Amino acid sequence: MSLHSDLVMQFLKGNRKLVRAEREQCELWCSQLSNHSRLPMIAVHSCDHAEFVMPKDWVFAPADEGEFTEEEDRLAIKDIVRIALQARVAFLDKHQEEPGLCRFLKAICAKNFGQASSWTLDSFLSYFGFPSLPTAVKMKDMGALHCAAVLDEPSLMRPLLEAKASVGAKCKSILSMDILSFVPLILAIQLNRLAAAQTLVMLRADPNSTCPEGLPTLGICRSAEAVDFLLQHRADANLRVAPHKVSPLAIVCARASPVEVVARLLERGANVNDSHGGHSKSPLQCTTLFSKTTPRVSLAHAQLLLDARADVNQPGCTTGLFRMLEMGSRLANCCGMDGPLLRYLAESSSTPLGFAALLGNRPLASLLLSAKADPDIPNSRGHSPRQMASAEIRPLFDEPLAFEGDPEDLVVGESF
Template identity: 30%
Template sequence: MEGPPEPHHRLQERGLLHQWYPRMFVIFVSHQWLSSAHPDPHGQQLALLQKALQGIIEGSLIVQDDHIGVYWSEQGLASNVRRYVADGFVFFDWFAIPQITARQHGINEEATKSDAALAVQSIPAYVELSNMFIALVPELVHANSACVNYATWLSRGWCRAELWCRLLSNKEDTSVIVVYSATDAKFMFGIDWQNNSIAEGDFTVEADRAQVVQLAVMAVESKLQHLQAHGPLSRHRFYTAMRPKLLCKPSLLRDLKTFLHDFRYDSLLEAARDRSSMNAVMCSVFSGDTGMLRLLAENQADMNHTLEGMSDLGYFDTQTALMAATKSKQEPSVLATLIELRANVNAFSRTGLTAMFMCRSPDHVKLLHESRADVLHWTLSGVAAYASPETVQALLECRCDPGRGEFSRTGPLHFFCILSRGNHRAGQTLELLLKHRADMNARFLPEGQADWDCRKAEAKVALLGYSNCSVSTRWRASVRGITPLGYAAMIGHGQFTKIYLDQGAEHLPNDRGDLPEDLARKHHHHHLLPALATFST
């Protein structure tokens, strides 16, 4: 199939649609429409999907963990999964659901509406029956001239509903593959969906909101019932604690009896002495329950307890209760209570990060600063990537200098670029950092083991060829000496590329001699080439 994808009734007429049957391998594709009347009027998304699936089948497109771990991970899909994809079936809404906007002449409109309504209500079932979930989020232009990408996809209420149905499914594998381009696909970062509730999503038809929010309630309740019956206990506790926040409801403050019942403890003493990862302290933190934190502290519970085994939910090993409070966007009162009860504001996780790095609001920053948390300059990378411009402004007011070096003797802009793809306000934050003298021409200079890994990747690319290496190898081979503009071009970040060019960023090569234009071309981000085109003089 080439060009604009055909609608449901046309494919049905041609006998190209298949009814689900047991053992059918289904690939559910979630995407954002590129016009109000047709999801993909020029066939751009379809063409990219075809290339990405072909890359998965051939093994040339390696799906890796998102987040900063993409640099060091070579793990991809298992070979048997690639075989399943080759024989699989695609669920694409335009193919599978009768569309009122593309109804066939002579067919009763009310019947079409009825079929469409039933199909929409069946989305949770479609997702549940799917074996693979792909978020198709290339950077493209909507018919109204707006840019669409991963951040805008995350903002859409219906897209969030599909995503939540997948992640809250009771299947063993609930992973989500985010396809940014034909050569760049990652497993979704675990915390992205938690920060994007269905209730706060964008809906073209406002009347859809209440109906879709009900899907979220059903998904959360189904997840809790399954975990209560089958475990694991840590996940049951997490979702029980986070239920109000996920559904945009007020925090549930429990009395002792209710707390012990809900989180499966026999006594207060057992709860206070629990040293498991998702213990009573963490249950209280994720619940936003300051009263229970005080009661646990009175019974010698550790307010510096650390998490283990929760990375699939976005909370990594050795991160503390205070870090969990910031990452989960708890009220400042929760942070204040932990600090009052002697939580260490300057504790480091094993990756060298602090609670300040994970702040999600201006009040978080102010509270930690007033509590004498160290304001290390590299914390800007985390706050800029995941929080709001207002939160970054609060950090700048604490004399955090965006012109100072961080992990690898450079400013915050390099890591910010890759970590912020799901943040729809990242462009505003970038402009704020540049206004405060962040160096947009700074070169990335890795040190120690990171530098050695980059040099090994350069040698591998030289031996095998750039196109024959995985994305992580290509990226590692390209980052020594790269500028923020080069980074934006390499990952296909059009908004950042435009901002850097508008601000007069220099077209500087990395240590391999690749200009930003070269990096965009090698990673198939052809939409950036006109803006990046340079001419030697």
């Protein structure tokens, strides 16, 4: 780590007032903002099960948010994260590394800890290190319009558009921050910068725009207000774009978005069972697939979907490229190759219960069984949930149907 990050970690160890969860979340952020954060994060679920932690599992969980035993602890942790963030920006600036990440972190730092509504065009260009306005609007690696979106500064957007910045320009991916090749509107929606989003839509940004991976803007929402905003401007609640053809509702479930987002999409007419073609995964299947690292959120999502009459026994049915991947993975399994991704692809025609069994998710399997999921429906490979289940889960199939989880895990109003 850098000297600043070392001091941060020493401060944490010396602050015994922080409870364990608060300390761990702060340490996680400081670790990811260190200058040696190349090692992946791994979540250990049991003695024989571990998973890589994805950016969505930590980027959207700020260290200073949530419940604290003492309010002064929140302020202390916020200051710690500020130090780590500034140290990371200084390191990237000094060594001229990852300019897109550097500009993104500068914008986060300014938004959360610095200037507020005091930008001029000259100060903006200087702060982000753009040599000139023409260069800034043409930059592909987190350009000027993307930076203005992160700052949530509408006043900067019109002069940038007048200088020929494009609302359809895509930035380069920054996977460590869960940023794909986003247009400014998608980036604004992901960060819940609704003032910037409003201005971009007024300047003719498309509410139904997608990134090259096929994710529609509505599927990136992190708040119910963002959902309402996009639908008000005629975003399609059931947009599915080739080749993946995954609906906004399925995407927010896969990304473990706040529970309020799933609830609002269902209220506004999202199809709870839409999964024909392409990747062919229903919202309930997507919830199950990505449920281990965010179990409470996934259980709440699943309950909402079941309450909205999601088909608990709906199988997957891949087409096109994804059908080829499924068949290729089966062939690889037959040749002795194995691994989590290969197993998922080979069994991708399974029901939600099949995926819960395959992933060893006992609480979610219990919930699905209580909703009358059938443990004996085979996928197109002939494997049923009962056959794919681990020794830990298999006994559930022969027990009375009753949800084993904590009722508090299903509180729909909670947002994470």
